Amino acid sequence: MKELLEKLESGALSAIDGAKTMDDLEKIRLQYLGKKGELTQILKGLGKLSKEERPVVGSFANEVREKVQGKLEEKIVNLKESVYEAQMEDEYLDVTLDAGKLRVGHRHPLLKTKEELEDLFVEMGFTVVDGPEIESVANNFDALNSPKNHPSRDKSDTFYIDDKTLLRTHTSPMQIRAMKEYGAPLRIVSSGRVFRFDDVDDTHSPMFHQFEGLVVDKGVSLANLIDTLNVFVKEMFGDDMQIRYRPHNFPFTEPSTEVDVTCLVCHGEGCPACNHTGWSMELLGAGVVHPNVLRNCGIDPDVYSGFAFGMGIDRIAMVKYGITDIRLMFENDDRFLSQF
Template sequence: MREKLGEIRRLALESTDAISDLRELENLRIKFLGKKGELTKVLRDMGKLSPDERPIIGGIANDIRKEIEEKIATIKETLVQEAKRAKLEKEKIDITISTNNEKLGHRHPLLSTIDELEDLFMSMGFTVISGPEIETVANNFDALNSPENHPSRDLSDTFYLNEDLVLRTHTSPVQIRAMKEMGAPLRIISAGRTFRFDDVDDTHSPMFHQLEGLVVDENVSMANLIHTLDIFIKELFGKDMKTRYRPHHFPFTEPSAEVDVSCFKCRGEGCQACNYTGWSMELLGCGMVHPQVLENCGIDSEKYTGFAFGMGIDRITMVKYGINDIRLLFENDNRFLEQF
C-alpha cells in the first residue's frame, strides 16, 4: 500500500505541471482527492491492514493529501491572478489616446456679438447691468412716458401675464430700474431678450435681443450722443463707416433719431445691395432722455440731462455674419452654427 500511495503522489504532482486553466485543475483535484478519487480508493482498503500499520499508512496518506492540496492551491492562485491580469489587459482603456472625433463647442454668434458689444462699451466707461424679462407695466410703459393709447401697449402687440405684468417689449425698463435705484450720474448698458407679438418670417421673431445704453449727467447733449455712437459704429464695423441721423419719434426721448450706417458691402460707394444709395438699413434708435422720464425716476431734469440708444442685437449679428434669415439664429441647427 505504501507503493500505491507513492505512485498516486508522483502522478498527482507530475500532472499539476501540465495544468493551464482552472477547469483542468479542478478535474485533477477530483481525480485524486474526490470522494471517488485515487487516494480515497486506497484509504478504503485500510481495513485490511493490521492495527499497527493503519496509523502509519494513515499518516502517510494524510501527508500526501496535504502536499497535493497545497500544490493545487498554489497553482490555483497563480491561474486566478493570470486570468485577472488577462481580463484587465483586455478591458483596459487608454485614456491618453487622442481621437479625431472630438467636437468642441463654441460661442453662439448671438452671444459672441453680445460679448463684443459689451466689451466695446465697457472700454468706453459703461457698466453692464441686467434686469428681469418679466416686467411691470409701470416700468415697461408708464415710466417711459408711453401713453395708454400707444399701439405697443395693445393686447395684439404685447404678451401680458396679467394687467400689471408683461414680458418686456424692450430692455428700456432696465434703464428705469437703474435710474430709480442708482440715481445720477449714470452710464450703463443692458443686453437681453425681449418679446413682442410678431409673425415669424426671415426678419421678424416674437423673441429677439436688444442692447440699450443710457448716460445721465450734467450738461449731456446731443453732441455727446452722436460722438459716442460714431465711435461705437467705427470700432465695431470699421473706421471707414459713416453714419446718418434721421429725425424720429420715441415717447421716452426728445429729440429722437434713427441711425443709418454705410452699406456694409460697398462701404458707401453704392451697389445693388443698397439700391445704389450707399446706405444700409437703419441700425439703431436714439435720442435725448425725455425730461418726464427723468422725473418719473426721481432725477431732477433741471440739473441733469441724458441720452439713450437701443439696437437689435439679432440685426447686428445678421449684418456682421451675412445671415439673411433671423430664424437660423434660434433653430440650433449644427450645420448652420458650425460655420461660426
C-alpha cells in the first residue's frame, strides 16, 4: 500500500506541474484528493492491514495528502499571478500620457427653461404632474370640449395611432387626468413633448415641448389669470417687459386670450427682430376653463371655476435667449449649445 501511495504522490505532483489552467488543477484535485479520488480508494484498504501497519501507513497517507495539497495551493497562487500579469500587460494604460484639454458641456436651453418654469410656478403654489405621451382621443379632444369637426382633430394635423389613440397634441390631457383623479380645488402645472403636423416655418416643429397650468377653485376669475401671468412674465423675462392680451378662441376656455410680450431686443421700440412692431412672437394662450370641461371631469361648474394657460417651452426659450430658428435646439450642434 505504501508503494501505491508513493505512486499516487509522484503522479499527482507531476500532473500539477503540467497544469496550465485553474480548471486543470480542479480536475487534478478531484482525481487524487476528491471523495471518490485515488487517495480515498487506497485508504479504504487500511482495514486489511495489521494493527501495527495501520498507523504507519495512515501517517504516510497524511503526508502524501499534505504534499499534494500544498503543491496544489502553490500552483494556484502561481497561476493567478500569471493571469494577473498577462491581464496587466494586455490592459496597460499609461496614466502619464497627456489626456488633452477636457471639453465641458453646457446645459441645453430647453431643459434649463423647463426647470426654470417649474421652479417658478412651484414657488407660486403649483404642483408639477406628469402624464403619457400616447393619449386617448377622449382625454386629448372630447373631454376638452373640442368639437368633432375641429381642424386639430383632422388626420392631416394629428399623429393618430388608431381611431382611439394618438400622440398627444398638447399637455392639456394632464389637466383632464388631474381633475378626474384629484377633483377640486386644484393647482397644477405639467410639461412634456407634444406632437403635431406643424413645420410651416422656422418657429414650428412637428415635435415640441409644452408647459401648461390649471387652477380650479371657488371664485376663480379672469382677473386671477391675468395677475398670475403678469407675475410669470415679470419673473421670467424682467420687470421692464410689457404684456399684451388679445382675444382669441379655444374650445376648452371661455373667454380666451393670446398673450404677447415686448421684444427682448428693442424692448418695445421696434427693430428688425420684431418686424418693427415692438412685440415678440405670441408667447402663450390662456383663458377661463369652459364649464363643459369641468363638467366632463365631474366638477360642478356652478360651484367651481378655473383658469388654464399653455405655452411652448421651445418658444419661451427662443424669446428668452434670442433664438430665431427652433430647429437649432434639436440638432445637437456644439457650436450652438456652447453659447449657453
